[in-house]
Amino acid sequence: MNLKSLKYFFFLMMAVITLSSCSEDDDNVSEYANWQERNEQAFADTLAYARKMGEANGWYVYKNWTFENQTANKDQNGNLATLTYKDCDNIIVHVLKKGEGTTSPILTDSVQVSYRGRFIPTDNYKEGYVFDQSFTGTFDAATANPIRSVVGGFIDGFTTALLKMHPGDHWQVFIPYQLAYGASGNSSIQGYSMLRFEMVLKSYKRASGKKWITE
Structure with a gap:
């Protein structure tokens, strides 16, 4: 040449x-065109569906854990004000399989949890782009390698789910961006992203304990 x-x-x-x-x-x-609008609509649609189906069909709506046991302030007349919450103050849960456990971890406990996180479906990713996962393929408890972390160390939406789970529970959890990575996102999460997690809680351990609780 x-x-x-x-x-x-x-x-x-x-x-x-x-x-x-x-x-x-x-x-x-x-x-990612109109990403905020699409994600807000996806969460609104899922929330409406969850409320329609109800707990009898395995759908639950849980308030952000930071609002639990919140006390209303008194107005100038000494009356308690009415606490109001927005839809985005909640997570949505679809129970895929109910575990054998009957107790739940608390904020300071450590957990062993398997998960797969996805964005909303797009043209190129029909089931939603997987941005993080601790297992591949169909979940198999025999081969899963759950991560270990403190319950309070996750995003609010993920923590809220863990506080409601029992060992063995297998859930699909929908988290609005306000309880995830917000408008700014991070290096791997686009801002305004509603996150959809498949989560399985294997066990948990008290901060002062040595035994992993599976019941």
Whole structure:
């Protein structure tokens, strides 16, 4: 290949790379177009469905753990004000399998939990892009390698779910972005993302204890 041909080949390759890069950027923009609106609508639709189906069909709505046992302030007349909450102050739970356990961890406990986290479905990811997971494929308790962490060390939505779970519970949990990574997101989570977790609580351990509780 002579110098003239080499120069032509170089510019041709640069053009291909540039076009490919632009195409990838366009796909990325399209993937997350109207992301806030789509995620807010997805959560609203799921919440409406959960309330329609009800607990009898395995659907639950739990308030953010930070609001539990909240006491209302008194107004100028000494009357207790009415506490009001927004839809995004809740997580949504669909019970996939009820565990054998009957007790739940508290905020300072450590847990062994398996999980898979997804975004809402998009054109390129029909089931939702998996941004993090501790297991692959279909969950199998025999081969799962759960992570260990303190209950209070997670995002509010994830912590709220753990505080309600019993050992052996297998849940699908929908977390609004307000109880996840907010409007800013992080290095791997797009801002305004409603997160959908498949979660399995294996066991938990008290801060001062040595035994992992499975019941």
